[in-house]
Amino acid sequence: MRRGAVLLGGVLLGVTSLLATRDVAASSWGSSYGDPYGFCPLYSYLPATYTSVVTNDPSVPNNPERDTFWGIHADPGYDTWYGFWYGDYAGRPGDASGWVDMMTVPYGSVGHWNFGDYGWSVHGHVKQYVAYYNWTFGGSCGVGAYGSTDPPPYMADVYGWPVVDFYVDSVPPDPPAPVISGVTPASVTFSWAPVSDRGDGSGADYFAIGFDHFLSWITVNGGPAQQYAATPAPRTLTAAGLRAGDVACVHVLAYDRLGNGTGDQQACGSPLAPPAPPPPPPPPAVFINPWPAGLAGLDSWYWLSPRPRTLTYVRAVGATSYVISAAPQAVTWSFGDGRPVGYGVPAGYGYAYPAVSPVAHSYQGQSATGYPVSATITYALSWMAFAGSAWFGPYSMGTESVTTAAVAYPVRQAQPEIASFG
Amino acid sequence: MRALVLAMVLVAAACGGFGGAAALPARQDPVAAALAADDALRLALGRADASGLDGHFTGRALLLARLEVAQLAARGVRREEVLEGRRAVHTGGSEATPEVVLEIRAHQRWTGGGAGAAPPPFAATVRQWSAVLEWSGGRWLVRNAAELPPPQWWPVT
Numbered sequence: 001m002r003r004g005a006v007l008l009g010g011v012l013l014g015v016t017s018l019l020a021t022r023d024v025a026a027s028s029w030g031s032s033y034g035d036p037y038g039f040c041p042l043y044s045y046l047p048a049t050y051t052s053v054v055t056n057d058p059s060v061p062n063n064p065e066r067d068t069f070w071g072i073h074a075d076p077g078y079d080t081w082y083g084f085w086y087g088d089y090a091g092r093p094g095d096a097s098g099w100v101d102m103m104t105v106p107y108g109s110v111g112h113w114n115f116g117d118y119g120w121s122v123h124g125h126v127k128q129y130v131a132y133y134n135w136t137f138g139g140s141c142g143v144g145a146y147g148s149t150d151p152p153p154y155m156a157d158v159y160g161w162p163v164v165d166f167y168v169d170s171v172p173p174d175p176p177a178p179v180i181s182g183v184t185p186a187s188v189t190f191s192w193a194p195v196s197d198r199g200d201g202s203g204a205d206y207f208a209i210g211f212d213h214f215l216s217w218i219t220v221n222g223g224p225a226q227q228y229a230a231t232p233a234p235r236t237l238t239a240a241g242l243r244a245g246d247v248a249c250v251h252v253l254a255y256d257r258l259g260n261g262t263g264d265q266q267a268c269g270s271p272l273a274p275p276a277p278p279p280p281p282p283p284p285a286v287f288i289n290p291w292p293a294g295l296a297g298l299d300s301w302y303w304l305s306p307r308p309r310t311l312t313y314v315r316a317v318g319a320t321s322y323v324i325s326a327a328p329q330a331v332t333w334s335f336g337d338g339r340p341v342g343y344g345v346p347a348g349y350g351y352a353y354p355a356v357s358p359v360a361h362s363y364q365g366q367s368a369t370g371y372p373v374s375a376t377i378t379y380a381l382s383w384m385a386f387a388g389s390a391w392f393g394p395y396s397m398g399t400e401s402v403t404t405a406a407v408a409y410p411v412r413q414a415q416p417e418i419a420s421f422g
Numbered sequence: 423m424r425a426l427v428l429a430m431v432l433v434a435a436a437c438g439g440f441g442g443a444a445a446l447p448a449r450q451d452p453v454a455a456a457l458a459a460d461d462a463l464r465l466a467l468g469r470a471d472a473s474g475l476d477g478h479f480t481g482r483a484l485l486l487a488r489l490e491v492a493q494l495a496a497r498g499v500r501r502e503e504v505l506e507g508r509r510a511v512h513t514g515g516s517e518a519t520p521e522v523v524l525e526i527r528a529h530q531r532w533t534g535g536g537a538g539a540a541p542p543p544f545a546a547t548v549r550q551w552s553a554v555l556e557w558s559g560g561r562w563l564v565r566n567a568a569e570l571p572p573p574q575w576w577p578v579t
Contacts, residue, residue, distance in 0.1 A: 045489065048486050048489065049490075051569055052549075052569060052570075052571035052572065053547065054547055054548050054549055054572060055545045055546055055547050056545070056546045057543075057545045057546070060545070061531060061542040061543050061544070061545045062530045062531055062532060062542070062544075062545040062547060063532075064501070064532055066532065066542075067497070067499060067532065067534075068497065068499075070497070110497070159493050159496065159497065160493070165571050167571075167572050207572065209548060210578065257527070257548050257578075258546050258547075258548055259546045
């Protein structure tokens with residue numbers, strides 16, 4: 001202590017000369033609140049000893065002016081310390097305390113004070129003035145120490161931080177809202193939107209330190225954290241390699257620059273399970289011209305009725321809605337006298353007589369009992385799912401074929417006849 | 423001549439000169455000098471010992487830093503600060519007197535000084551520290567320094 005005092009004395013000699021040009025007439029330090037009445041910065045080292053404190057703890061444990069209340073005057077043998085606070089220190093923004101008699105400290109002793117001692121806590125901005133009462137040398141910053149009606153001089157603390165601006169933000173950012181942004185039969189993808197920081201206090205004393213980063217990871221079936229990372233912006237996380245029944249969850253927390261964090265915000269999802277295939281579409285009927293019998297060596301025309309079309313089925317399984325589509329893809333005609341012939345669509349549907357049908361065939365020989373004629377329609381199946389708030393898909397689920405009933409088609413041999421002699 | 427001085431300084435640094443100072447900042451890197459000065463000030467306030475400031479501060483900044491440390495020493499108070507991260511959020515000034523503003527994230531507390539009171543808990547803090555440097559004696563020294571109140575903070579990109 002003695003060594004420190006000697007050191008301090010030496011330093012003060014230098015600083016006093018250095019700060020000889022300091023602006024003692026300045027009416028405020030730091031924030032926009034002006035100095036309270038009767039505050040006297042003379043003999044202090046303001047503005048060099050002005051400081052600001054930014055923290056996320058409303059009790060401000062790092063208040064530098066908390067163990068600085070010394071009894072430094074042998075005459076009168078004690079010091080009376082006063083404080084003046086502006087701002088949101090007691091639950092009301094824009095408040096002003098007036099000069100508060102904090103304590104009287106005997107010469108050579110030191111007192112302690114912090115906001116919690118008055119049941120106070122800081123939200124947003126608070127400006128603090130700490131001064132010792134001038135009992136013995138009134139008039140330094142105006143008359144008033146000895147019975148005058150003028151404000152008495154509250155002398156700025158010399159060996160501490162007489163003016164401190166506190167900025168407290170104990171409020172985390174807005175909570176992120178993760179969502180399922182993609183899902184397949186083997187994966188679930190999550191993302192979320194940016195969030196804003198929320199500040200503390202209100203009105204002129206509102207203070208927000210600013211958003212800093214997200215902390216995010218995913219879990220599968222409650223297992224260990226995967227893809228754990230801190231990122232300055234939202235990101236996309238995909239749980240891949242999932243099987244039916246697996247549950248993947250994303251966990252997201254948002255932090256501001258003081259480390260205030262939201263709770264763990266989660267979204268969970270499972271990979272999509274393919275729906276059961278729909279029932280086979282009803283087969284159309286086969287029509288042929290000429291009818292009821294064809295002629296060997298001459299084309300017959302074939303068509304299907306009704307014409308096949310894309311069929312749509314809607315199903316709901318739990319909270320997931322499915323749409324299944326069966327789209328005609330190909331038609332394979334079997335004319336009963338050789339290998340089947342494949343057609344694309346819509347050509348493979350043929351056209352009803354008298355239109356010329358692209359599905360045509362001529363037989364080389366007669367058949368009294370009839371050639372068995374049939375067509376097989378192949379449908380491509382696909383499905384989509386509505387989960388969470390979006391549609392996902394389409395995903396293929398293979399093909400499905402429907403064969404018409406066979407039609408016996410007799411074919412006669414054409415007999416040449418002499419119609420007349422010229 | 424200046425190049426010769428710089429070369430001598432570099433040799434001295436390579437030989438372990440400058441006591442506990444951090445790596446010698448290059449002429450073109452005042453940010454490194456500001457970081458080293460911040461380290462030195464943190465150490466001085468934590469130990470209430472200003473002996474390590476001379477190699478990093480000069481002029482007004484050195485006197486004010488000594489004053490702050492001396493005030494702490496006189497009251498038996500120390501500022502403990504556990505550094506979490508730093509970054510330069512602004513560089514400017516002139517070539518002769520560059521300015522560096524560091525954003526410093528830390529946990530800090532003030533210990534001692536009370537009547538046997540238990541040390542308070544650490545509190546998270548963010549601060550921006552402005553340092554104006556000058557080239558002196560073959561190194562960058564902080565000539566003026568100030569803790570910026572939030573309304574004067576530089577935006578973080």
